[in-house]
Amino acid sequence: MEQLEDKYKNDKYDRSLYIPKGYILPDGSQLTKSYARLHEDMAKRFIEENYKYTFANDIIKDPKDFMLMRVGALQVMSCGLPILLHCDEKLSKEIEAAIVSYLSYDWKEIIIENPYANYFNYMRYRLLEGTGLSIGDDKYEEKIANQKILKRR
Numbered sequence: 001m002e003q004l005e006d007k008y009k010n011d012k013y014d015r016s017l018y019i020p021k022g023y024i025l026p027d028g029s030q031l032t033k034s035y036a037r038l039h040e041d042m043a044k045r046f047i048e049e050n051y052k053y054t055f056a057n058d059i060i061k062d063p064k065d066f067m068l069m070r071v072g073a074l075q076v077m078s079c080g081l082p083i084l085l086h087c088d089e090k091l092s093k094e095i096e097a098a099i100v101s102y103l104s105y106d107w108k109e110i111i112i113e114n115p116y117a118n119y120f121n122y123m124r125y126r127l128l129e130g131t132g133l134s135i136g137d138d139k140y141e142e143k144i145a146n147q148k149i150l151k152r153r
Helices: 039-050 052-056 063-071 093-103 119-128 138-146
Strands: 022-024 074-077 083-087 108-112
Touching: 022 039, 022 093, 039 052, 039 063, 052 063, 063 074, 063 083, 074 093, 083 093, 093 108
Parallel strands: 083 108
Antiparallel strands: 022 074, 074 083
């Protein structure tokens, strides 16, 4: 992937880690405005080039969600409020370093739960959705039992 030029030498941000908008991939490469203008366009293009068949057969149908939940990318948004968005899974060292850099410049971080990490998690999430229950509640176990779903042994 193309890295930013060093035309920001006097910028206070660490340009090797900082991008104003786009995605940082687990290997540290960046999808920036030069790749595509909007996050959705970046995600669609990247998926089409690298994950076309996986995406077509996945339960996740939104390209931006796919980037976060399957690719493991860090989404960098700076429209009004500078925000970092990523899933609550194990992050690569490159993304962890980028997060530290952004946070040192007062960016906000939003960590989202990934209910789609695997099919079993997805099914549990779908069962709980809208019920107000959480895993471990007695009523959750009752709901599972009433669904006639095989439990893991």
